[in-house]
Amino acid sequence: MPTDESHVQAAVTCAKKLKVQLRVRSGGHDYEGASYASEMEDPFVIVDMAKLRMVTVNIEDSSAWVQAGATIGELYYRISVESKVHGYPAGLCTSLGVGGHITGGAYGPLMRKYGLGADNAIDVRMVDVNGQVLDRKSMGEDLFWAIRGGGGGNFGIILSWKIQLVPVPEKVTVFTVAKTLEQGLNKILYKWQQVADKIDENLFIRVIIQNSKTPKGDKTVIGLFQGLYLGRADQLVKVMQRDFPELGMQKKDASEVSWIESVLYIANYPSGTKPEILLEAKPSFINYFKAKSDYVRTPIPESGLDGLWKRFMEDESAALMIWTPYGGMMSKIPESQTPFPHRNGTIYMIQYVASWMDGKTSESRHMEWVRKLYNYMTSYVSMFPREAYVNYRDLDLGMSEDGGASFIQASAWGSMYYKDNFNRLVKIKTKFDPENFFRHEQSIPPLPVMENKENIDLETCDVQAVDISPNPGRSDPMYIVYSRKLSTA
Template identity: 65%
Template sequence: MRFSSNFIVLVSVFLLSVSWATPTPTATLQSFKQCLSFNSRISVPSSSFYTPYNPSSFSRILNSTAQNLRYLEPSKPKPEFIFTPLSEPQVQAAVICCKILGIHLRVRSGGHDYEGLSYVSGIETPFVIVDLANLRSITVNIQKNNAWVQAGATVGEVYYRIAQKSKVHGFPAGLCTSLGIGGHITGGAYGSMMRKYGLGVDNVLDARIVDANGRILDRAAMGEDLFWAIRGGGGASFGVILAWKIKLVPVPETVTVFTVTKSLEQGATKILYRWQQVADKLDENLFIRVIIQTSAGQNGTRTVTTSYNALFLGGANRLLRVMKKSFPELGLSRKDCIETSWINSVLYIAGYPSNITAEFLLQGKPLLPKVYFKAKSDFVKEPIPEAALEGIWKSFLQEDIPLTIWTPYGGMMSRISESATPFPHRKGTLFKIQYVTAWVDGEKSEKKHINWMRKLYKYMAPYVSQSPREAYVNYRDLELGMNKKRSTSYSQAKVWGEKYFKDNFNRLVRVKTIFDPENFFRHEQSIPPLRFYR
């Protein structure tokens, strides 16, 4: 559906004549509903709206997919209302109406964003949420090796629907199965097959998006510049992702998984130092990430453990040969190896109990309960010395629930150009680090835990990428810098923009300037158009 500028102006004049001088939440909602009735070919039921005047249903929807309890505290700003469209044209109409009425819009497809940007607005209120949870259609075409996936579907649902059709097809996206596919791919989309096939963004064929003019565009209509920008340029800067067309990849009928854990007392430091030297050079069918946390050690004391969590696209016997040649220090044995199907490997890598079946993926629920947390990220170019690792262990033993995950590169990740998509962290990277600290007692201990995270991040500075110190956009970190309301200076934006996108940041700015010059789609770390630079 396309709308002329004259039509939008006429509707705008009408709505302004019936709306408010001093807006209230009720008036905002009524004006929005009136606008939808003009712009949506399908009637919108009242059940698609949730307001604070019905606190139980409002809180249920607001909290449904939000993962970070820090942003659900009563002190955090809440939306005027939540709209849950039932169709893509209703999303289109919502964008048009928010633009006509001057309503600040936040769009949520999954809610895993670390800083709550899809359901909290810290720089601009009032605001509304368009929640895409009802848009979760998945159409798999095995003959053509592709699938159309709506934005509200979870990664786990996508994996399940592919496996329903074929035992020898998969898709290289996230390890956490409750991620919303819409936002997940906009940042890159890591997964356990990244060394073989690259990221989710490297396997996208087409997309449907609502742009700032309220048009629904596919790849041909949007052009290659915008299609480039939405595949890795971060969510909610260029439009509302409605659906992705993804390329399926071949997987063996039998794959192998394992988890081998080493504590400090079992020589974890030396083994991890060796992993850093080989992880990016291993057979590209082999993905071994390291999960580092604390646990009870001998005599009731705390220790640090390193868990080598792996997927191999092949059988156990071949895996053992690879490990014996390339990483014998881990001491992998046949009893550590589990041969299984690709879809069951998804459950294993995600940490689900062995009695959970693949059908659980259709529920779209995370494995762990929600907690308060803060996260950061780094990219490593040279092995971190053993002495520096000892400093990390000392820091970990000072925190309650610390976690870090080291994700290996190499293989396909090193063969794709840094400018192929906005995601630039490619050749020369050994591995990515995700740091997380979690707590359960709310705001009263937040400062303590965030200060711990800042100290660890500062400690790591000499051992990670430099100029810029790189960061992963899907692990949003507002401490890297934020936009101001509606605008920011180029120097401010460049600080965090180059960390996420390196030299691709300037191209993203140019695309934004062309396709959203009025900066309609904005948030604390959205790409600003040039006219807003000062």
């Protein structure tokens, strides 16, 4: 547990010399535990960043430096102490470690207005594979591009981020409206899919879907439509009546609060909880779970929803889905601006969660259920590739048991997490970490680069090769080669 940046440098230097692998954790929220556990046989050391958690806010230039071990809740609190009209667009779960959170993208309720946490990261301090501390200027724009959405544990150890704060109203409005199947959830949810990404970009409405019971005790499904509006309640009601009247949201359903109070509300803290609880940096619950993710580009028809509910109610435990709307600023930022590619054309993201409390006893049953539900959704979600969110790591998508995945092997999950940006990430990995020191079960692999490639005639030689450079066919190509027989021109 380093208490100084130099300790992290020493850890990298010593681990390289002793050929010991490092695992790096900031908040410990890795969904498959890859930041603190390993499927590989090699011994490893955990570098736990929890004691590097300083936050320095500069309201004059609307920025802050935050160390990797701080939680997103601590960051939010420190911002709120300095200003009532500044915020930061990042996660809804307040115990997330900032270091890894931003490396994967960092979405949250402000993203439709301001984009992701990674979109608003403007500088960094990171220890590279050589044990050197780099900032944005010294690492260059390629590496800085890669670490803002290219996933944790791939390129170095984040020490701290400099982030751009964003303006928020002194009062925002939050609400939750519940609808069951008997109250027309199917039709309301179908309409939500039509408007969620197109509605006023100041409005974020996610849907939390879970099993429930009717007053008679029968099984049903309930959807909690939870919203944050960057404005007052009167204006929110007008927007909802104009664009989403099917929900039946009324002013009595809404509460006007400060931005930091909205953070507590969305994180499901009890009403009246003081913001200082965010300094405890603890998750609100602890359980066993398996999660998966999807992106939806075409509304799921009501018939598809009917089939979903039948399968959803097969699990008696805490089965859960969260539908998170995109659109707004997320549609305006090009897919290639950061490694996070899920931009224009995405209506919403789905997170599937099966959770349980009794350890291994019922694990297989819950794991099987969430996988079956995921398989059912295949025809309703994004295709070619079927997309996934890297911060919801899912080893079902494929993994390397020794961390030495080939380009072809890694593209199985890489294309789902990063789409076309995966190729550029591989090229950057090859340049900055060619020996693959920073690795895990789903890390970005480096490639052996062909020397004197200008002398190889790929048209006539006995070789299978693919140009994986960011602009195939243009200058500075990089090839992955699948055979050994080469003839030179």
